[in-house]
Amino acid sequence: MNEEVEKKCIELVEKSKEVVRETFEKFKPLEIAITWTGGKDSTTNLWIIRQVCLEDNIDLPQVITIDEGDAFPEITDFLIKISKKWNIDLKWLCNFDVLKCCQSHLGNTVKVKDLNERNQTELKRIGFKEGSFTFEAESYTGNHLMKTVVLNQFVEENNIKALFMAIRRDEQSARKSDEYFIKKEGGPLMPEHTRISPILHFTERDIWNNIKLHNIPYCPLYKIGYRSLGARTTSNPMEIGMPAWEQDIENTPERAGRRQDKEKSMDRLRKLGYM
Amino acid sequence: MKNVILLTTDALRKDTLGYYGNKDKLTPFVDSLQDKCIKFTNAQSIGPYTQASFPGILTSSYYLEYGRGKNLSPKRTLISEVLQESGITTAGFHSNPYLCDFFGWNRGWDVFYDSMDEDVKSEVPYIKGDGINKKVGEWLSFYTKGKEYKPFFLWLHYMDVHEPYVPERKYLDMVDPSINLTQNEMFNLFKSIVLKRDVSDERTVKLLKKLYDAHVRETDDYIKKFFGTLEKLNLLRDSIIIITSDHGDEFSEHNGLSHDGKMYSELIDIPFFVYDYDKAKGEVCDTLISNIDISPTIVHLFGLGKVKNFEGYSLFPLGDYPKKGCFGEAIGKIGQKEKDTDKPVYFYRESDFKIIYRESSNIWEMYNLKKDPKEVNNIIDTSSMADDMKEKLNSRKPQVKE
Numbered sequence: 001m002n003e004e005v006e007k008k009c010i011e012l013v014e015k016s017k018e019v020v021r022e023t024f025e026k027f028k029p030l031e032i033a034i035t036w037t038g039g040k041d042s043t044t045n046l047w048i049i050r051q052v053c054l055e056d057n058i059d060l061p062q063v064i065t066i067d068e069g070d071a072f073p074e075i076t077d078f079l080i081k082i083s084k085k086w087n088i089d090l091k092w093l094c095n096f097d098v099l100k101c102c103q104s105h106l107g108n109t110v111k112v113k114d115l116n117e118r119n120q121t122e123l124k125r126i127g128f129k130e131g132s133f134t135f136e137a138e139s140y141t142g143n144h145l146m147k148t149v150v151l152n153q154f155v156e157e158n159n160i161k162a163l164f165m166a167i168r169r170d171e172q173s174a175r176k177s178d179e180y181f182i183k184k185e186g187g188p189l190m191p192e193h194t195r196i197s198p199i200l201h202f203t204e205r206d207i208w209n210n211i212k213l214h215n216i217p218y219c220p221l222y223k224i225g226y227r228s229l230g231a232r233t234t235s236n237p238m239e240i241g242m243p244a245w246e247q248d249i250e251n252t253p254e255r256a257g258r259r260q261d262k263e264k265s266m267d268r269l270r271k272l273g274y275m
Numbered sequence: 276m277k278n279v280i281l282l283t284t285d286a287l288r289k290d291t292l293g294y295y296g297n298k299d300k301l302t303p304f305v306d307s308l309q310d311k312c313i314k315f316t317n318a319q320s321i322g323p324y325t326q327a328s329f330p331g332i333l334t335s336s337y338y339l340e341y342g343r344g345k346n347l348s349p350k351r352t353l354i355s356e357v358l359q360e361s362g363i364t365t366a367g368f369h370s371n372p373y374l375c376d377f378f379g380w381n382r383g384w385d386v387f388y389d390s391m392d393e394d395v396k397s398e399v400p401y402i403k404g405d406g407i408n409k410k411v412g413e414w415l416s417f418y419t420k421g422k423e424y425k426p427f428f429l430w431l432h433y434m435d436v437h438e439p440y441v442p443e444r445k446y447l448d449m450v451d452p453s454i455n456l457t458q459n460e461m462f463n464l465f466k467s468i469v470l471k472r473d474v475s476d477e478r479t480v481k482l483l484k485k486l487y488d489a490h491v492r493e494t495d496d497y498i499k500k501f502f503g504t505l506e507k508l509n510l511l512r513d514s515i516i517i518i519t520s521d522h523g524d525e526f527s528e529h530n531g532l533s534h535d536g537k538m539y540s541e542l543i544d545i546p547f548f549v550y551d552y553d554k555a556k557g558e559v560c561d562t563l564i565s566n567i568d569i570s571p572t573i574v575h576l577f578g579l580g581k582v583k584n585f586e587g588y589s590l591f592p593l594g595d596y597p598k599k600g601c602f603g604e605a606i607g608k609i610g611q612k613e614k615d616t617d618k619p620v621y622f623y624r625e626s627d628f629k630i631i632y633r634e635s636s637n638i639w640e641m642y643n644l645k646k647d648p649k650e651v652n653n654i655i656d657t658s659s660m661a662d663d664m665k666e667k668l669n670s671r672k673p674q675v676k677e
Contacts, residue, residue, distance in 0.1 A: 128417070129417065129420075130417075170349075264372075264377075264391045264392070265372045265375050265377045265378065265391055266372075268372035268395070268400055268401070269372045269373070271395070271397050271400030272372070272400050272401070272437060272438070273438050273439070273465070273469065273470055273533060273611060274373075274611070275611070275612060
């Protein structure tokens with residue numbers, strides 16, 4: 001790796017560590033939780049936080065991962081393997097109530113009245129008025145219940161005041177003006193807490209450079225072409241067979257392999273007389 | 276604060292609307308809206324086909340500024356992103372593969388339906404207007420019915436006028452009942468004539484135009500139904516609706532068909548009118564405007580500050596809109612497939628003069644649109660304005676931002 005790139009990685013990590021240390025000054029370890037999906041960003045994030053804890057002799061805050069009901073088995077394996085390696089007591093969160101109502105089967109219909117009170121209230125809160133919905137990965141309703149609700153419940157029940165997230169500014173334009181520390185106002189069913197994003201200033205390229213430099217582990221799916229790993233049914237490799245870090249990162253969208261099938265778009269273009 | 280709705284129709288020629296002088300009664304509903312609309316009579320698209328036009332519509336930037344290719348450059352700013360950041364709810368519903376999630380257009384949308392997951396058949400390779408209306412209606416109902424809601428920006432796009440021209444019997448009868456083709460025969464015409472850009476038989480081209488017109492009539496019905504939904508949900512008086520198209524379609528005016536990389540009026544002229552129940556009173560505005568002005572206008576309508584990356588100007592207040600020329604750029608492809616070797620084509624228009632430069636052949640064209648609206652008389656060698664116009668075009672191109 002060339003010297004300049006190496007130097008940049010070290011600077012980026014130092015900046016992240018500053019953010020992490022500032023968090024530990026403001027909050028006690030028991031009040032903090034670290035979110036971890038098993039993806040490249042959150043693993044990098046966890047690695048950095050862990051480094052600080054080792055260096056400063058602080059207890060690693062609890063690490064949580066959310067099972068949305070459509071995980072890649074490779075990710076699950078990766079999470080288990082690395083939590084063993086790093087001696088982490090990983091907490092698995094899941095909206096079991098929703099899974100129960102759809103028999104853990106994607107595509108099944110969930111009847112709102114079968115859900116527990118909390119889930120029903122949450123649906124009302126987002127204005128969902130129908131009697132049922134289809135359990136789909138990365139759908140508006142599904143996302144809210146499987147991800148947001150479960151996270152909020154955890155924060156509330158464990159008195160968490162600070163959450164470490166793995167958000168990067170270059171992921172979406174909407175993140176352009178994000179700050180390292182964002183206070184979430186409390187509301188019904190959403191407890192007040194602060195979200196911290198130590199790797200905000202990393203780009204997708206930076207993440208890979210840093211992974212290579214420090215030998216940070218990553219899920220093998222990235223090697224076969226996945227750039228972004230979300231739900232299994234909606235994530236597709238961008239370039240099949242080409243490792244993520246070798247793809248044209250700067251000019252192709254990271255999340256484009258998800259939720260869309262390249263073939264479908266091309267086929268439509270052909271039918272419309274374009275190709 | 277009113278909601279803002281942007282209703283775009285793909286490939287809809289300005290001159291098919293009764294509202295703009297067409298006598299064939301293809302758009303009775305749209306025509307009926309005129310007393311509550313401001314009509315812009317000189318609106319230009321920045322590009323003659325969807326890929327070249329929509330960067331103008333939704334990101335207020337020009338097509339080739341960020342390279343060529345299908346992916347929306349992350350460096351462009353979408354109107355949806357601007358609005359979402361300011362707390363406005365954003366929703367987009369369409370069925371054009373060029374504008375899909377895969378190619379990067381799903382940014383800043385709270386709700387984004389691009390229909391790529393649906394199955395379509397070859398004769399109708401998109402979701403029809405009533406399918407789009409259904410999705411939009413469902414969302415609007417969910418979002419606004421019976422409660423206080425944050426203002427929204429809704430964008431919906433109809434594909435029904437786009438080739439293949441395979442209209443239903445019902446609409447064909449409204450245009451020319453004597454046409455007796457099966458769906459299959461119409462689809463074959465698409466394959467043998469439109470795809471091949473074969474204008475050799477004038478009657479066939481006229482026939483194709485009739486099929487196209489039937490789709491225009493059909494689209495008018497969808498617009499009517501959409502307005503009906505808005506009325507039912509009590510949104511008509513609470514929303515400003517911008518209606519336009521991304522480009523037109525050619526029927527051999529310049530020896531071609533469909534919408535290739537050419538900058539003539541049949542492709543670049545677009546219908547453009549704004550429905551506002553309270554404020555609009557049938558005004559007609561002749562100022563030369565561009566679809567690159569749409570996003571800045573929406574920003575203004577929501578009372579937000581100017582966006583740095585937007586290159587157009589807000590159309591409102593009308594008195595403040597600067598009088599200036601219009602520019603456009605595209606890849607000069609002719610025919611179905613774009614080749615890597617195809618080079619750009621540019622246009623610049625100022626009042627009644629338009630100048631066009633085609634890089635691949637190094638040919639300049641200039642037209643006096645008032646005297647020669649059909650753009651058949653190239654005055655580049657004789658006009659005293661030629662040098663001035665050339666300079667203006669040259670200064671605008673290329674502005675490629677790396």
